[in-house]
Amino acid sequence: MSESIRNLLEQVKNGQVSVDTALLKLKTKPIDDLGYAQVDLHRVVRQGVPEVIYGAGKTGEQIVGIISSMKANGQCQILITRLSPDIAVYIQKKYEMTFVESAHIGYIGDIPIQKTKSSIAIITGGTSDYKVAEECAVTAEFYGNKVERVYDVGVAGIHRLLQNLERIMSAKVIVVIAGMEGALASVVGGLVDVPVIAVPTSVGYGTSFGGVAALLSMLNSCASGVTVVNIDNGFGAAYMANMINHIGESK
Template sequence: MDTRELLKKVSEGTMSVEQAEAELKDLPYKDLGYAKLDFHRKLRSGFPETVFCQGKPDAYLIQIFQTLYERNGEVLGTRASAEQYELVKTVLPETVYDPISRIIKIEKENKAKEGCIVICTGGTADIPVAEEAAQTAEFFGSSVDRVYDVGVAGLHRLLSQRERIQKANCVVAVAGMEGALGTVVAGLVENPVIAVPTSVGYGANFNGLSALLTMINSCANGISVVNIDNGYGAGYLSTQINRLAVHK
């Protein structure tokens, strides 16, 4: 329950002042000892805290998911393994898992999606990172249009999708190898472009460093760059941009 919902219950008389006071004690954050869960994240930034699952001990992960779900009614986790999903599902049966993006989530039903974010990939191998971005954006309330496998090796594929790309409030360009897709897309549209370098490629790709440097050094305007394979960061930022465009 967030602050607005709590205050509404008090004003409607469905919650006593004493109950509200008890709830408010935990509102800023919940200290689990090994984790301090930020209950005010949505109040400050518009979106609830996300769980980075990779590396977390099983018992910690379960309690973190349970606590956030009880508080927010939904929870998003990134970089989750299939084993972690099965573990969380034993205590939260509503949990769903996408093995491609490695997203684990419990989402509120009938959540409205607004605006438009287009997510492009250079190749099929970039889709896991792109899906992390797409599912993050959708979880946070954005409508996403996927335009996959439109890399610069066959530029006609990208140009044939130009109309779809230009309608977006924000475009996410996901690419490995030399990472040229972000620059090309930014040269075609007037709206912001978020470039995501991936670790896809051969030796001199240096696990995404080559694509990262290409994107950072782009001569195209209106392009920003997130870290290598950081689909979550791109999905989050694109949703912020999309939300501003929708509500301007």
């Protein structure tokens, strides 16, 4: 159950909100049909966070329209992924939005100051994985997680990984981001006792096949506790890591 619904029920219980008012809030239409988009206004009710806008392939006008719908329906925290710089400029003329170019992410609202007690460690094989890693890190921070970045520690120089083990092993969940042959996920999975989310990237020479080699390597990991998301999907890894990291956190 989302925190907003829990708070609403607590307000009814305490007499701060009438039953009829609460029912009216819950009956708010779940979808806003914009013609080019069906905005899911009840995502926050079902999953605890609003719908995320996937920016790639959308025009600036379309994204602004979706933002307007979400804000009109009380959603103040809005995340936009795969956002190009030119579209970001267009949006910023209409709304106050922070654009993190290194992550190709824009967000409306503030990143929470109060972070989770436990942390998410985000590890990359190389500097070339940086963009995917930052998409993951910024998304996780947007959802209120404490993030530990451990970049450029791939297996070609495994001592770099080993000298950061204390930082890595203190995390509640680990995201491993790597291209080439994708071996880093198996190595990390064999060292730690927490869930590992592996993200293959499209970094590599010809036979990496745009990340397919790393994807297959991670799927065939011999280390237990390693799960895999799609190629370059830093957002998806962050979303899952966020769900795991919030388990047991005090409300």
